[in-house]
Amino acid sequence: MxxxxxxxxxxxxxxxxxxxxxxxxxxxxxxxxxxxxxxxxxxxxxxxxxxxxxxxxxxxxxxxxxxMNKIEQTLINDGKRTRAAKFNMVTTIIGSAFIILGIIFFLISGASVSYIDSNGFLHENFFLIPLGYLSLFVGIVIIIARIINSIRLAIKERKNN
Structure with missing residues (x-):
């Protein structure tokens, strides 16, 4: 039944x-x-x-x-798909946050004023540029990893069907 x-x-x-x-x-x-x-x-x-x-x-x-019938297999597959969707959503949010953070670092660096004080020291936010590149790199790597994982799972699911 x-x-x-x-x-x-x-x-x-x-x-x-x-x-x-x-x-x-x-x-x-x-x-x-x-x-x-x-x-x-x-x-x-x-x-x-x-x-x-x-x-x-x-x-x-x-x-x-x-x-073992269709419903049991469907429930198992639905659980896997739900976990994969949550993982994809979280990784996309994290990757996007890193990319936005990198852009913010570049904007702050571009908007900040650099000057030389009376003692001859240069004052600038030089650390923002490497942080911007690092944040962009991390964000892009996370999103690429998510895409690769999604493709891998889609291929695996196609093989199982």
């Missing part, structure tokens, strides 16, 4: 409408309908809540009478 059939069976065994089941699980009626019609799957936290609410084991709910 597939997951969508399990959800429908649990709902009918407990004499619930889609609306009533949705209220028990704090989701919309449309979510229940989508699960029952195999349009999408609930988050893993919701699957645990369903198992607890209706007193069934996760094995029974997810696997039904099969060993």
């Amino acid at each position: 597939d997951f969508n059939e399990q959800i429908k069976r649990l709902r009918k065994e407990n004499n619930l409408t889609q609306e009533e089941m949705a209220k028990k699980l704090n989701v919309t009626r449309q979510a229940i309908s989508n699960w029952e019609n195999n349009r999408n799957l609930p988050d893993f936290e919701i699957i645990i809540l369903i198992a607890e609410t209706f007193g069934v084991s996760l094995d029974e709910l997810i696997l039904g009478d099969k060993k």
Whole structure:
């Protein structure tokens, strides 16, 4: 029995409408309908809540009478994709922050005044230029690494399908 059939069976065994089941699980009626019609799957936290609410084991709910089926593999793949998306977002933000920081260093360096004091010492913010280049370099390396990692994962996923 597939997951969508399990959800429908649990709902009918407990004499619930889609609306009533949705209220028990704090989701919309449309979510229940989508699960029952195999349009999408609930988050893993919701699957645990369903198992607890209706007193069934996760094995029974997810696997039904099969060993390993599509839903289990889909949940595993969704988890991997979610982690990859979070990693991509974080690395993009960090890389962009370094690039912006590098640009700021260059702007400050260009706007700052250099002068020679009465003792003949030159006063300038010379350290801002190398910091600007270093920040740009680090930002670009992080973003390139993220792109390479995304390409590697896409190739790996294509091979698995």
